[in-house]
Structures are given as structure tokens and as C-alpha cells.
Amino acid sequence: MCGIIGYIGNKDITPLLLDGLQKLEYRGYDSAGICVSDKQQLKTVKAKGKISELAKKVKSKTLNGAIGIAHTRWATHGEPNEANAHPHLDCKQELAIVHNGIIENHQALTELLKKEGHKIKSQTDSEIIAHLVEKFYKNDLEAAVRQALKLIEGAFGLAVIHKDENKIVVARKGSPLIIGVGENEMFIASDIPAILEHTKRVIYLNDNEIAVITQGKYIITNLEGEQINKEVDEIKWNVEQMEKKGFKHFMLKEIMEQPEAIANTLRGRIKDGKVKLTVDFDIQKINRIIITACGTSWHSALIGKHFLESIAQIPAEVDYASEFRYRSPIVSSEDVMVVISQSGETADTLAALREAKVKQAKTLGIVNVVGSTITREVDSGIYLHVGPEIGVASTKAFTSQVVALLLLALYIRQQQGHEIDKDLLKQLDKIPYQINQALKQADNIKEVAAKFVDSKNFLYLGRGLNFPVALEGALKLKEISYIHAEGYPAAEIKHGPIALIDEDMPVVFVATKNNLSQKIISNMQEVKARDGNIIAIVSQDDKEISKLADSIIKVPEVIDELSPIINAIPLQLLAYYIADLKGLDVDKPRNLAKSVTVE
Numbered sequence: 001m002c003g004i005i006g007y008i009g010n011k012d013i014t015p016l017l018l019d020g021l022q023k024l025e026y027r028g029y030d031s032a033g034i035c036v037s038d039k040q041q042l043k044t045v046k047a048k049g050k051i052s053e054l055a056k057k058v059k060s061k062t063l064n065g066a067i068g069i070a071h072t073r074w075a076t077h078g079e080p081n082e083a084n085a086h087p088h089l090d091c092k093q094e095l096a097i098v099h100n101g102i103i104e105n106h107q108a109l110t111e112l113l114k115k116e117g118h119k120i121k122s123q124t125d126s127e128i129i130a131h132l133v134e135k136f137y138k139n140d141l142e143a144a145v146r147q148a149l150k151l152i153e154g155a156f157g158l159a160v161i162h163k164d165e166n167k168i169v170v171a172r173k174g175s176p177l178i179i180g181v182g183e184n185e186m187f188i189a190s191d192i193p194a195i196l197e198h199t200k201r202v203i204y205l206n207d208n209e210i211a212v213i214t215q216g217k218y219i220i221t222n223l224e225g226e227q228i229n230k231e232v233d234e235i236k237w238n239v240e241q242m243e244k245k246g247f248k249h250f251m252l253k254e255i256m257e258q259p260e261a262i263a264n265t266l267r268g269r270i271k272d273g274k275v276k277l278t279v280d281f282d283i284q285k286i287n288r289i290i291i292t293a294c295g296t297s298w299h300s301a302l303i304g305k306h307f308l309e310s311i312a313q314i315p316a317e318v319d320y321a322s323e324f325r326y327r328s329p330i331v332s333s334e335d336v337m338v339v340i341s342q343s344g345e346t347a348d349t350l351a352a353l354r355e356a357k358v359k360q361a362k363t364l365g366i367v368n369v370v371g372s373t374i375t376r377e378v379d380s381g382i383y384l385h386v387g388p389e390i391g392v393a394s395t396k397a398f399t400s401q402v403v404a405l406l407l408l409a410l411y412i413r414q415q416q417g418h419e420i421d422k423d424l425l426k427q428l429d430k431i432p433y434q435i436n437q438a439l440k441q442a443d444n445i446k447e448v449a450a451k452f453v454d455s456k457n458f459l460y461l462g463r464g465l466n467f468p469v470a471l472e473g474a475l476k477l478k479e480i481s482y483i484h485a486e487g488y489p490a491a492e493i494k495h496g497p498i499a500l501i502d503e504d505m506p507v508v509f510v511a512t513k514n515n516l517s518q519k520i521i522s523n524m525q526e527v528k529a530r531d532g533n534i535i536a537i538v539s540q541d542d543k544e545i546s547k548l549a550d551s552i553i554k555v556p557e558v559i560d561e562l563s564p565i566i567n568a569i570p571l572q573l574l575a576y577y578i579a580d581l582k583g584l585d586v587d588k589p590r591n592l593a594k595s596v597t598v599e
């Protein structure tokens with residue numbers, strides 16, 4: 001949610017910053033801007049729209065300098081236009097700020113600053129930071145930022161430059177910020193992809209830390225000014241993983257790389273008929289597991305609940321992180337809070353985690369991004385290891401989360417001294433191969449997509465473990481094709497949604513073979529009787545269900561526990577092809593951002 005990059009060094013700064021913004025575009029893309037200091041003045045260019053619009057405008061200007069900051073915006077306060085784009089400057093145009101987050105008391109601060117004669121030009125909450133720093137500036141940027149921060153309430157990842165100072169001052173509370181350490185050059189960024197091409201050495205700032213960055217040095221302090229020594233981490237991702245590698249979109253690439261991604265999630269975790277995980281608390285003492293997450297990760301949590309209850313025999317609850325944090329949940333030291341997050345930065349999930357910690361729960365994170373805030377705050381964790389997920393719509397993270405949750409349930413069962421289902425383990429080990437088989441349906445799915453590309457509404461239905469898959473299929477379609485879609489437990493439709501069904505309503509049934517197949521067939525008949533148009537995801541050798549469906553998509557037959565992984569694949573592809581056939585920007589759907597670091 002909003003992307004920040006900054007640089008101090010000898011490289012050609014404008015292409016470097018623009019390239020960094022491009023890599024952060026998944027975080028927001030309604031406007032962008034860049035500001036470079038040549039030690040005499042600040043030169044700023046901003047544009048409405050994507051980074052490519054900014055790049056066109058920058059071409060006609062000379063923006064040389066050794067220090068610069070840049071920003072790609074996901075609007076919270078104020079419409080997406082040039083005035084609201086960052087960087088924001090003070091009245092004298094001597095200092096510039098870029099900000100990711102929300103300043104909650106911006107109205108009160110705006111009143112105060114206006115009374116003092118500051119001219120606020122934008123509708124954003126962020127611009128007041130520039131004016132506050134200006135108010136306190138007396139030839140010491142760091143001191144002025146510190147004073148400004150004392151007045152600010154809310155969340156920020158912040159970078160500030162001043163034309164007279166050879167430094168970038170950065171601060172973090174609630175919104176991610178990293179420092180990239182180079183050879184006689186330094187970077188700051190919201191996320192690793194922006195700087196990976198230049199350095200793999202990063203420092204993760206924590207909340208309430210301030211860093212002063214000069215060309216060869218960084219000093220990190222807390223709000224009281226005490227110096228903090230932090231480790232430099234080495235990033236394991238490589239630049240190739242950040243590229244589309246010939247695919248039209250990152251989303252398609254990420255769907256297609258699921259066999260490898262899931263193999264990476266499994267690597268080293270199944271050995272000699274046992275599950276190997278590192279959980280640093282006593283599993284025997286678990287009373288209950290609460291799983292919190294948002295969006296797609298919440299869907300995997302629903303599947304995780306099934307696993308934890310049926311395999312580990314532990315009561316499990318699932319909560320939207322945004323709801324959990326505000327409803328005085330009853331949590332004790334015998335509960336374990338599992339937080340699931342691809343990015344590891346989702347504000348609501350992080351807040352739910354912190355709430356659980358205050359209530360003494362043990363915490364475990366299932367996270368993809370190494371070093372992200374959630375991974376640094378949980379007691380224990382399971383990394384997904386699926387590599388960077390850049391398409392805004394989550395795909396490989398979802399299937400990997402399901403795998404991680406299954407491993408967790410099996411692990412708990414095993415640690416409780418019970419036998420675990422060896423056959424299930426064997427099947428799980430083979431799942432990358434089955435995913436590969438499912439992906440071979442891509443051409444067929446494209447044809448199905450072409451039939452329904454003009455539909456205005458979709459229903460997605462599934463039962464048991466595949467109800468969350470139906471929810472996930474509907475979410476994928478909504479996000480990237482802007483078609484209204486609802487997911488329901490199949491048997492629930494007769495309690496309301498069946499009223500929607502007519503010949504214009506495509507109904508996607510997740511109907512692979514399991515003990516509920518006969519029930520699903522009855523639900524299909526109810527839809528058929530009302531002229532609904534059925535798209536069915538069925539097992540490879542199915543004959544019966546296929547007779548009821550108007551379009552069928554076959555997937556390899558797997559045991560029930562693994563069916564959500566396989567069944568998610570055609571739904572991801574269906575959403576992808578519909579959105580692509582509509583000519584939409586699949587990787588950057590309107591109004592969305594990959595990492596939601598505001599409430």
C-alpha cells in the first residue's frame with residue numbers, strides 16, 4: 001500500500017528511482033512522483049496514473065542529483081491526481097517527504113499549520129508532514145523530523161530530504177521500511193523488489209525507529225535518540241524471480257509456477273514418515289487455535305480449521321483479523337494464535353497478532369515474505385518459500401498456505417504422540433505433480449472463460465473443504481475481472497441465493513469426488529431445474545456430474561484433504577482468462593494494492 005524508494009549515491013538517480021517504483025507498483029498505482037536534490041534545489045515531477053505516465057514526464061526534465069526519493073500512491077485521503085501525488089513539499093520548496101500510512105490527526109494538524117500561515121495544497125493527510133518538518137527545521141533535518149513525529153498520530157513509513165543536507169531521514173511506525181546497504185551507496189524502500197537489483201543486504205526498520213542515511217553510513221535510533229545496533233540481513237531471492245519470464249502477466253506466471261512453489265513449501269518438511277517443523281512452544285499444552293488473516297489468507301484459514309480439527313483434534317476458530325482486533329476476544333495463555341499472511345505486513349493481521357500477544361497467547365505465523373514485520377513478532381513460524389508474489393491477486397501463496405496448514409495439523413498430531421496418516425504424507429509429497437496435471441487444463445479453461453466473459457454475475461459453490469475454495473474462486477474473479485461473484489456453501493443456496501438463478505447466472509460448482517458428491521449432485525439439480533448455467537470442476541474420471549454441467553473442467557483425483565489445492569488451480573485460471581479476455585490490467589486491478597498496510 002503505497003511504495004517508497006529513496007537513493008543516495010553516485011548512480012544515475014532518475015532511472016534507478018523509476019525502476020524501483022516500477023517494482024513497487026503492485027503496492028499502489030494511482031499516481032506517482034519523484035524528487036531529486038542537486039544540493040541547490042529540489043526538482044520534483046509528479047503524474048497521475050501509473051509509473052509509465054511519470055516516466056514520460058520525467059523524460060523531458062533534467063533531474064540530476066545524488067539524493068532522491070520517490071513514491072507510488074494508493075489513495076487513502078484525496079482523489080488520485082497530481083496535487084495529491086507524493087513527494088509533498090513544504091511552503092519554501094526546500095524539503096520533500098514521501099509517506100506510506102495514514103495520519104489520523106491530520107485535520108487538527110492542518111488547522112494548526114494553516115493558522116501559522118502554511119499553505120496546504122493537497123487533500124492528502126501526508127502533506128502536513130512536510131509542513132510540520134518545515135515548522136521545526138533549524139538547519140537540522142533529523143531534529144525537525146523528530147519533533148514533527150511527536151505530534152503525529154497514525155501510521156507511517158516516511159522518508160524526508162532537505163536541499164541543504166546530504167542525507168535521507170526515514171522513520172517507521174506501522175508501515176514497512178527497509179534500508180538497503182550498498183557499496184558507497186544506500187537505499188531505502190518499502191519492500192525488497194525495489195532494490196534487489198542493487199543490493200541483497202538489508203536492514204528492517206522496526207516501529208518507532210528513525211534512521212539517518214548518508215552515502216556510506218546509516219545511524220538508527222529510537223524515538224528517544226538512543227542508538228540501536230541492527231543486523232544486516234542477506235536476501236535469498238534473486239532478480240529473475242521478480243521477472244515475468246515470458247508470461248503475459250505475473251499472475252499467470254505465479255499460477256503456472258505452483259508445482260515448484262509447493263515443492264519449495266514442502267522441501268525438507270517431510271522426512272522418514274515424519275513432519276519436520278520448528279515450533280518453539282509446547283504443543284501438548286494447546287487448548288485452542290485461533291487463526292486470523294484477511295482476504296485470500298482468510299480463505300486458507302478456513303481450510304486450516306478443518307485440518308486442525310479433523311487431524312490434530314484441536315478446537316480451531318477462524319476470525320477476520322480486522323474483526324478480531326476490535327471485539328474483545330477471549331484469549332488465554334493456553335491458546336495459540338496462528339496468523340496467515342503472504343506479505344507479513346497486513347495492518348489488520350499484525351494488529352490482531354499484537355492483541356493476541358497482549359493476552360498472552362502463543363503465536364505462530366504462516367508467512368511468505370522473509371523478514372516481514374509479522375515474522376519478526378511471532379513466537380514461531382512456517383515460511384511458505386514460494387518466492388515473490390507480485391501479481392496483486394494472490395495465487396501461489398494460497399495453495400502454499402493450505403499445504404503449510406496441513407503440515408501444521410499433521411505435526412501437532414505427531415507431537416501429541418499419535419500416528420500420522422502416512423498415506424496422506426505420501427500423497428502430499430506428490431502434490432506438485434498433480435498440480436502440474438491440473439495446469440494442463442489451461443486451454444480448456446480459456447475456452448470456458450470465453451463463453452462467460454460477458455456474464456455480469458457468478459455464483460461459486462462448494463462444500464466442506466471446498467467451500468473456502470468457492471469463496472476464493474469468487475474473490476479471484478471479483479478482484480481482477482470486476483464481475484460480481486459470490487461464494488456459498490452449496491447446500492446454502494436454497495436458503496436465499498437460489499432466487500438469483502436464471503439462464504444468465506453461471507454457477508461454478510467445485511464438485512470433485514468425495515463423500516459429499518451425492519449431495520452436490522442434488523444441489524446441481526436444483527440449479528439445473530432453474531435454468532442455471534453450470535460450470536463444474538470434476539475429478540478426471542467423472543461421468544455422472546459431467547452430465548449435469550454445461551461446461552466441465554477436469555482435475556486429477558486426489559484425496560479430500562488435498563482437493564482444495566488442486567481445485568483452486570482451475571478457478572485461478574478461469575478468473576485470469578476472463579479478466580485477460582476483457583483486456584483488463586490483471587496484475588494491477590483497479591482500487592487494489594498488494595500489501596494492505598493501512599486499516
Ligand code: F6R
Nearest residue numbers: 295296297341342343346393394
Ligand atoms: C486476494 C488478495 C488479498 C490478500 C489480503 C491479505 O487475492 O491478495 O485478499 O490475500 O490482502 O494479504 P496478506 O496475505 O499479505 O496478509
